[in-house]
Amino acid sequence: MFASFVILLFCWVSVSHSAPAPCENLLRPVENLSFQHVKGSWALVSVSAADPKYLEKLKSGNSGSGFFANYTDTAEISFTRISGDGESCQYMQTNITLDGSGFRDPQLNITMTLLHSSCVDCIVVQLEEIPGKPLRLYLFSRRREVDANEMEEFKAQAKCLNMSEHHVMDPTTALCPHAISGNAAASTEASTTA
Numbered sequence: 001m002f003a004s005f006v007i008l009l010f011c012w013v014s015v016s017h018s019a020p021a022p023c024e025n026l027l028r029p030v031e032n033l034s035f036q037h038v039k040g041s042w043a044l045v046s047v048s049a050a051d052p053k054y055l056e057k058l059k060s061g062n063s064g065s066g067f068f069a070n071y072t073d074t075a076e077i078s079f080t081r082i083s084g085d086g087e088s089c090q091y092m093q094t095n096i097t098l099d100g101s102g103f104r105d106p107q108l109n110i111t112m113t114l115l116h117s118s119c120v121d122c123i124v125v126q127l128e129e130i131p132g133k134p135l136r137l138y139l140f141s142r143r144r145e146v147d148a149n150e151m152e153e154f155k156a157q158a159k160c161l162n163m164s165e166h167h168v169m170d171p172t173t174a175l176c177p178h179a180i181s182g183n184a185a186a187s188t189e190a191s192t193t194a
């Protein structure tokens with residue numbers, strides 16, 4: 001009885017050693033990230049957080065999106081975070097520089113790493129304030145909602161980062177307009193009332 005348990009355990013251990021660890025696979029950063037990969041606008045589909053209290057602030061009626069634009073004269077990229085609470089829209093624009101698999105935002109002192117996703121029109125963004133301590137995981141898509149498999153993959157990625165809860169944005173809530181036209185540099189911070 002004990003012997004067969006040991007054999008079983010041994011087999012399990014050897015199998016789990018030969019198969020690639022699922023989390024290792026799920027948390028692979030993208031490679032050779034370019035502006036072409038991220039440019040334009042993205043709707044926030046789902047958020048997961050290490051601290052579930054963060055998710056409590058997100059209610060139905062909230063919306064989120066992101067917008068990447070380049071400048072004509074520098075390698076810097078403009079990243080605008082756009083959030084709506086149903087009454088007004090907040091815009092926060094910062095300059096970033098892409099590295100191989102994400103970017104650092106020097107103004108906010110955060111690191112964003114893009115993780116591989118099987119969803120072709122999504123970006124999965126891992127946010128860290130302190131290196132090695134993922135705070136939040138965001139699923140952005142060109143679509144307002146993703147299919148069940150894509151959501152399952154995102155949930156599995158969050159679980160690998162010890163984030164179990166997640167919030168799905170209401171896809172029927174209108175997104176805030178970009179409110180940014182022409183050169184991205186024209187807008188540092190703006191606020192409109194819907």
Ligand SMILES: *[C@@H]1O[C@H](CO)[C@@H](O)[C@H](O)[C@H]1NC(C)=O
Nearest residue numbers: 029030031032033034100101
């Ligand atoms: C990334 O770029 C390097 C060097 O240009 C290349 O060797 C590598 O295959 C690329 N990786 C992917 C996933 O495209």
Ligand SMILES: *[C@@H]1O[C@H](CO)[C@@H](O)[C@H](O)[C@H]1NC(C)=O
Nearest residue numbers: 035039070071072073074075
């Ligand atoms: C900005 O992006 C466009 C394509 O969207 C590209 O043609 C152009 O070369 C880019 N400019 C810089 C400075 O990278």
Ligand SMILES: *[C@@H]1O[C@H](CO)[C@@H](O)[C@H](O)[C@H]1NC(C)=O
Nearest residue numbers: 071074076093094095185188
């Ligand atoms: C972002 O970069 C542009 C172009 O280099 C510059 O004009 C603008 O002032 C920068 N904005 C911030 C907030 O650093």
Ligand SMILES: *[C@@H]1O[C@H](CO)[C@@H](O)[C@H](O)[C@H]1NC(C)=O
Nearest residue numbers: 106107108109110129130131
């Ligand atoms: C940015 O964050 C790192 C890591 O938490 C910290 O060591 C550093 O002092 C911060 N820099 C600024 C300018 O806040």
Ligand SMILES: *[C@@H]1O[C@H](CO)[C@@H](O)[C@H](O)[C@H]1NC(C)=O
Nearest residue numbers: 132133134159160161162163
């Ligand atoms: C998740 O939690 C486990 C157990 O507490 C820990 O060993 C692991 O390093 C954590 N993973 C991350 C990505 O924080």
